[in-house]
Amino acid sequence: MEYLTASNIIxxxxxxxxxxxxxxxxxxxxxxxxxxxxxxxxxxxxxxxxQLSYEFLAAVQLSVYAGGIVILIVFAIxxxxxxxxxxxxxxxxRRIMGLVAxxxxxxxxxxxxxxxxxxxxxxxxxxxxxxxxxxxxGTTLMGTEKFEYLLPFEAASILLxxxxxxxxxxxxxxxxxxx
Amino acid sequence: MLTFSExxxxxxxxxxxxxPGWLATTIEYVIIGAxxxxxxxxxxxxxxxxxxxxxxxxxxRIGPNRVGPWGLLQSVADMVKILLKEIISIKNTDNILFKTxxxxxxxxxxxxxxxxxxxxGLACIDxxxxxxxxxxxxxxxxxxxxxxxxxxxxxxxxIGAMRSGAQLISYELSAGLSIMTMVIxxxxxxxxxxIAGQGGMNAEGGYNTWYIFQxxxxxxxxxxxxxxxxxxxxxxPFDLPEAESELTAGYHTEYSGIQFGFFxxxxxxxxxxxxxxxxxxxxxxxxxxxxxxxxxxGFNELMGQIPSWIWFMGKTFALVLLSLWVRWTFPxxxxxxxxxxxxxxxxxxxxxxxxxxxxxxxx
Numbered sequence: 001m002e003y004l005t006a007s008n009i010i011x012x013x014x015x016x017x018x019x020x021x022x023x024x025x026x027x028x029x030x031x032x033x034x035x036x037x038x039x040x041x042x043x044x045x046x047x048x049x050x051q052l053s054y055e056f057l058a059a060v061q062l063s064v065y066a067g068g069i070v071i072l073i074v075f076a077i078x079x080x081x082x083x084x085x086x087x088x089x090x091x092x093x094r095r096i097m098g099l100v101a102x103x104x105x106x107x108x109x110x111x112x113x114x115x116x117x118x119x120x121x122x123x124x125x126x127x128x129x130x131x132x133x134x135x136x137x138g139t140t141l142m143g144t145e146k147f148e149y150l151l152p153f154e155a156a157s158i159l160l161x162x163x164x165x166x167x168x169x170x171x172x173x174x175x176x177x178x179x
Numbered sequence: 180m181l182t183f184s185e186x187x188x189x190x191x192x193x194x195x196x197x198x199p200g201w202l203a204t205t206i207e208y209v210i211i212g213a214x215x216x217x218x219x220x221x222x223x224x225x226x227x228x229x230x231x232x233x234x235x236x237x238x239x240r241i242g243p244n245r246v247g248p249w250g251l252l253q254s255v256a257d258m259v260k261i262l263l264k265e266i267i268s269i270k271n272t273d274n275i276l277f278k279t280x281x282x283x284x285x286x287x288x289x290x291x292x293x294x295x296x297x298x299x300g301l302a303c304i305d306x307x308x309x310x311x312x313x314x315x316x317x318x319x320x321x322x323x324x325x326x327x328x329x330x331x332x333x334x335x336x337x338i339g340a341m342r343s344g345a346q347l348i349s350y351e352l353s354a355g356l357s358i359m360t361m362v363i364x365x366x367x368x369x370x371x372x373x374i375a376g377q378g379g380m381n382a383e384g385g386y387n388t389w390y391i392f393q394x395x396x397x398x399x400x401x402x403x404x405x406x407x408x409x410x411x412x413x414x415x416p417f418d419l420p421e422a423e424s425e426l427t428a429g430y431h432t433e434y435s436g437i438q439f440g441f442f443x444x445x446x447x448x449x450x451x452x453x454x455x456x457x458x459x460x461x462x463x464x465x466x467x468x469x470x471x472x473x474x475x476x477g478f479n480e481l482m483g484q485i486p487s488w489i490w491f492m493g494k495t496f497a498l499v500l501l502s503l504w505v506r507w508t509f510p511x512x513x514x515x516x517x518x519x520x521x522x523x524x525x526x527x528x529x530x531x532x533x534x535x536x537x538x539x540x541x542x
Contacts, residue, residue, distance in 0.1 A: 006201045032329060036276060039322055055306040059315045067318025074325045075344055078337065134307055134368050 010051060017044040032077050039070040056137060184300030211303055215293055219448060224254040226447040230503060237507040264436035272433070273330040280327035281434065281441045287319030288445040288452065295455045296370055298465045298488030309370035310362060313456060314355050317411075320445065321347045324420070324430050327442070331433035339429030342514060343413060343420030349521040350417075353407035356529035357400040360536045361460045364394055374459060378466030386471045386479055389463035396535050401461045403529050408453035409502055410517070413446065416509035419517060454498035458491065462498075465491040 018041055025037040042065045049058035141150050190210075194203040228243070228251065235242025243250035268274070294313050296302040306312050321344060328340020365373045377389045391397045410417040421429030431442040458464060465487035469479045512520070 006204065030273065032326070033273065033276060036279060036322075036326060055308050055312070059306075059308050059311040063311070063315035063318065067315055067321070071318060071321055071325065071344065071348065074322065074329075075341075078325065078329055078341060078344075 007051065011048070014044050014047045014051065017041075018048070032074065035070060035073050035077060038073075039066055042066045042070065056134065187300060215289070215303065218297075219289060219292055220444070222451055223444045223447050224258060226451060226499065227257070227443075228254045229499070230447070233500070233503050234507055237504075258440075261440045262437055266436040266438055267433075269331070269433055272332045276326050276330035277433075280323050280330060281438050283323030283326065284320050285323075285441045285445045287317055287321075287323060288448050290316040290319065291452050292448060294370065295452065296374060296459065296464055297491055298486070301465075301488060302371065305369065305371050308368045310358055310368045310373070310460070313370075314351070314358070317351075320449070327434070328430035331430070333433055335426040335428075336430050336432050339420045339426045339432070343430060345514075346413070346417065346419065346517060347411055349518060350407040350410040350525075353403055353521060353525040353529050354411060356526070356533055357404040357407065358456070358460055360400040360529070360533050361390055361397065363533070363536050363540055364390055364397065366540075370459060370464075374464035374466060377463035378469065386469040387466075388469055388471050389461065389466070391461045394536060394539055396532050396539065397461065399528065399532050400536070401457070403525055403532070404457055404461070405498070405501070407521075407525060408457060409505060410521070412449045412453055412502075414450065414502070415506040416511050417517060418511060419514055450499060450502055451495065454495045454502060455491070457498050458494035462494045463490075 021037045021041040021044065025034050025041060028034040028037060042061060046058045046061040046066065049055075049061060140148050142148075144151070191203075191207065194206060197203075198206070231253070232242045232250070243253035246252040246256045269277075291313055294304045294309060294316075296305075304312070324343045324347070325340050328336040328338075328343070331337075361373070362368055365376050367373060367376070373390075376387060377393075378387055381387050387393075391401055413420050420426075421431070426432070431439055434442060467479070467482035467485060467487075467490055469482065
């Protein structure tokens with residue numbers, strides 16, 4: 001009975017949702033449904049962050065993964081023709097590759113969980129009480145000290161964006177020449 | 180004077196005394212949810228009636244005037260009618276997605292609605308990243324619209340959904356950037372901090388005014404937010420996703436009965452939510468109007484006597500009226516004009532405005 005606290009129940013509901021939608025994502029034969037299930041998986045993970053009172057991470061999860069990436073995936077899928085039908089997936093060599101990927105993945109997860117030093121319960125309570133300040137996140141994002149090297153990464157992403165826009169601009173230019 | 184926070188704390192104490200902790204918390208959550216849902220539906224009815232009445236005035240008609248005094252009960256009658264309508268299920272559609280889509284659309288709108296602060300102490304969600312939460316959670320609605328358009332298996336709905344997706348993703352940028360401009364001024368992402376910075380006394384002993392008066396460039400951000408927010412609600416002149424003369428009804432063509440009602444509700448409440456966020460970030464939320472001058476202390480005192488929820492609702496409905504005015508005045512844009520307006524005009528201005536505001540705050 002001592003495990004049946006309210007926060008544990010919420011955790012189990014969220015974990016069940018993550019697992020269920022995760023399994024549905026990979027087993028669904030219709031691609032748009034798979035994308036929707038992926039959306040729900042990411043959404044439930046955001047709920048997990050909220051339970052840990054990491055509101056910032058939850059909001060990032062929602063806006064970047066659920067809001068950004070899934071919408072892009074759905075958008076890309078909508079532009080493809082003939083999606084409604086069930087697709088027969090041609091197995092074969094993929095079966096072996098899939099098995100290898102599954103074993104390596106679960107092995108990595110197992111090692112991470114075993115090696116991770118879980119905190120005793122009384123420490124978790126004090127750790128949870130510290131909410132991460134937005135100012136700290138902001139200065140860490142823009143800082144140049146140790147472990148604060150996100151700024152060059154951001155600059156590189158802008159460079160990448162400029163490259164993509166440039167390539168599109170070059171690709172569309174030839175049309176006007178043909179006129 | 181009895182305030183909402185006193186009533187809420189009385190209920191909270193009564194529940195925690197009588198019941199075990201977990202049950203009291205659960206009951207409180209249910210009460211909050213039910214109260215929000217009730218407010219959501221009542222506001223939708225009021226907004227629909229308001230829209231019909233005002234639209235009629237713009238078109239030199241009288242508008243609904245038969246049901247109840249001055250037609251006030253018209254939207255109640257409409258609600259009963261829509262609940263009695265048959266829910267048509269269509270063959271050759273992806274039924275799961277078809278049913279999920281409308282819940283996503285309304286859940287996105289409802290989750291944003293929950294983050295608004297309706298008065299002093301009338302707030303359900305108050306994260307330290309509240310504004311970011313609002314921007315993030317509204318993406319639920321976009322997914323709902325895209326899925327609705329695709330799962331209906333109809334070319335009009337698909338075109339409507341694609342237009343809506345493009346429009347929402349584009350205008351989200353300007354809306355986000357203009358709110359970020361105000362976040363720089365406020366120095367906080369928390370909604371209660373943003374509201375607190377727009378009222379009461381400041382450190383120098385003067386009165387805090389609304390953010391729109393605190394910096395010269397705030398008015399530019401305000402106008403950009405109103406345009407972008409209006410575009411995000413899919414209403415005229417940005418109603419391309421449901422352009423009735425081209426696409427029947429856009430992404431919700433195939434929905435009937437209360438399923439259509441969900442989209443209808445979400446659309447009207449989104450208008451309210453956008454106005455509410457604009458009122459919170461730019462016009463002080465539930466804070467009364469204050470003038471930062473020595474002679475105005477009596478005026479400020481008088482304004483402070485008006486209850487906070489009246490201030491919030493008053494500001495929000497004033498902005499809703501502005502939105503209706505815009506809707507019934509301008510003709511619909513073309514899709515290329517729409518995207519050009521966002522990417523070539525609004526976004527460069529908002530980025531520049533953001534930089535100017537950062538410099539202003541540093542100085």
